[in-house]
Amino acid sequence: DQQVKQNSPSLSVQEGRISILNCDYTNSMFDYFLWYKKYPAEGPTFLISISSIKDKNEDGRFTVFLNKSAKHLSLHIVPSQPGDSAVYFCAASERTYKYIFGTGTRLKVLA
Amino acid sequence: DSGVTQTPKHLITATGQRVTLRCSPRSGDLSVYWYQQSLDQGLQFLIQYYNGEERAKGNILERFSAQQFPDLHSELNLSSLELGDSALYFCASSARDFGETQYFGPGTRLLVL
Numbered sequence: 116d117q118q119v120k121q122n123s124p125s126l127s128v129q130e131g132r133i134s135i136l137n138c139d140y141t142n143s144m145f146d147y148f149l150w151y152k153k154y155p156a157e158g159p160t161f162l163i164s165i166s167s168i169k170d171k172n173e174d175g176r177f178t179v180f181l182n183k184s185a186k187h188l189s190l191h192i193v194p195s196q197p198g199d200s201a202v203y204f205c206a207a208s209e210r211t212y213k214y215i216f217g218t219g220t221r222l223k224v225l226a
Numbered sequence: 227d228s229g230v231t232q233t234p235k236h237l238i239t240a241t242g243q244r245v246t247l248r249c250s251p252r253s254g255d256l257s258v259y260w261y262q263q264s265l266d267q268g269l270q271f272l273i274q275y276y277n278g279e280e281r282a283k284g285n286i287l288e289r290f291s292a293q294q295f296p297d298l299h300s301e302l303n304l305s306s307l308e309l310g311d312s313a314l315y316f317c318a319s320s321a322r323d324f325g326e327t328q329y330f331g332p333g334t335r336l337l338v339l
Contacts, residue, residue, distance in 0.1 A: 151330075216271075
């Protein structure tokens, strides 16, 4: 049973436009959420996180939105750049020791 | 470069065999985490060690075991290998415990034939 779901395996966006990556979760006890980015042949790298006490967190071009009632979070990248092309994983934690990762969304930013 | 190193980068072995994957965390990090990524799957948390002691367990099979040594490097042992164990195995480290940013190594790609 996938507790964290990324239903779009891939996404293509034009350079300069907004990329929106979505993530849904089922466990209402999750209280900490993260996004990781992964390039080929590299390990995932931390991008941005959000605690359940917030509904938005921003870091430069990256903004994460959390909708607790819908059990949904999204990552917005504005403006998208070709270097953003990667696989993006969302992850959730229940204030315990385990991060549950989604299956990833492959973003391709077209020049 | 995350500062986390993993060896080997690639490993090809046969069913029934045993392999050991090695991870060196970032300097100063006390926690080491192991993850498995199979084809089209997300990262599955396997196990965490904190300062030499097992801290948390995830979906780790009984055929798999891990340990963290006094110098804080960690090894993941996979035995009685099956075809389905073919995957990318990532190690990550963090300064202390969960709730902190985890820094991932480049992974070890295991192929079981």
